[in-house]
Amino acid sequence: MNGGRRIGSVEKRGAEFQITLDGREVSAYAGETIATVLLAEGDIILRRTSKEDKPRSVFCGIGICFDCLVTVNGVPNQRACMTLARPGCAVTRQRVFSRGAGEKRG
């Protein structure tokens, strides 16, 4: 289900560039946070929790709750809502694909 989307036409945004999201290339626009790119893609599940394997997304949106943690260029636990997307940056969601895999508590 894709609920999220950008408001208005993308021509009114900053310069377009590509970032990767779990290895897949997606468009981002200068000034957007990583959370925005993910929400606009409709990928609202940003990680799974370590104890109970529950899905989480952006919650507070202002850098307080630390629920939207993602890995950016290999550095884990970055807040997607506070981190600007930059050309070429590689974003990986944490534990989203690892249900039952060895990485689970990593």
Next chain:
Amino acid sequence: MKEVQLAIVGAGPAALSAAVQAAKLGVSSIVLDENPQLGGQIYRQPAFKIVDEEQRGKHYREGKQILADVARFSDKIDVSNDSLVWGYFGQKELAVLHNGRPELLKAQQLLIATGAYDRPIPFPGWTLPGVFTAGGVQIMIKSQRVLPGGRFLLAGSGPLQLAVADQLLEAGAKVVAVVEATSTMRMMRSLPSLLRQPGLVFEGFNYITKFSLHRVPYIRSHVIVRALGSERVEQAVIAAVDENWEPLAGTERTFDADAICLGYGLIPNIDLTRLCGCAHEYNHTLGGWKPTHNEHMESTVPGVFVAGDGCGIGGVYVAIQQGKLAAIYGANNLGLLDDSAADKLAKPIRSKLSALQKFEMALGELYSLENGIYTLATDDTVICRCEEVKLRDIREAIHSGASHVDDIKRRTRSGMGYCQGRMCGSSLQGIVESELNLRPEDAGHLKSRLPIKPVPITALLDLWESV
């Protein structure tokens, strides 16, 4: 170590008006803020050029004006974005992570204007993707121009959710309902005191009229009781509440929604004032725990000032005036302004402030949180989102003798995760109060520990080497 006359933490209305006022009095300041842009939450400017500027609302325009003032005094105001203040070591020494690099800063005077955040209210399903805070959704719409869902249900208490619903409608989203916990009766009782600011009351009625045009139900005396969905929000269940905000059996209604927006008022962000050792007091109407301050806006630690929502929720106009007062008495402490000159300058500001505060107090009382809201969580509801501590664990801790939120933290790990208790602290307090019938002062507040937000250990090593 870098030294500065006045360090200001935060970059919202209180911080920026203080910086400008200080500059006018000849004080050099540094504005330290974690965000990549100035403005705090309310003045958050769009991340890109917006063509229809006139449509952006008065806070946007006022924010633009104050940002222009800051730019005008660029010789006096050093703006440091991407600067997370994570530690305080006494003597007004701050540990800062600036663009990922550690810095130490020594200030002669310090102003903490760290604002507020949405009060988290736990209920079954509140950790599902698609549940957002009202403040967060507002930033997504006005600054990032992104809609995190298609069908929104808003639930909470207070005027912010009216504004958010309006912005969602403007952005083309479907709003399935706006759910307000406060009863119509309570609203009517407060109306006379709210009419001190007829403009704002009018704004409220305007929103409600607009909702009826868009066929958005505005449902009073109700709260959200559950969010349903397997991997993300699919439905929201609401119920009528009594005067204590406890849900009434047999009144549930279900809405299809893929996004839920929660706005139960704001709580002051007091991590840093706690860390500085400032005395705090509990004021339910002003958002809960807040640093104690005198009429100079100086906390109980000499030279440490507070202003804005971080010292009690008062809104943007109160914040602006408080910021000015803090700057005046900071300059006074620095010897740039004698006592009588400072008092003279402060007098008109103080009278403006007191008029504004009367309205804000009435608003705060009208939408004041009732403790029944903490009965929504069930044993299986997560209270501490970071450590996944459930109400069951917290109740067990209470039954085995914990009677203070810090006790619960030690026994359950609630509040020990990444967010450092910002998400669960107020709930723990509400739960302890209800379970043990305590006053908030006795239930207490989680201790603030440095680093107040996570800092990479490599940054600490770099700092170690540089000292």
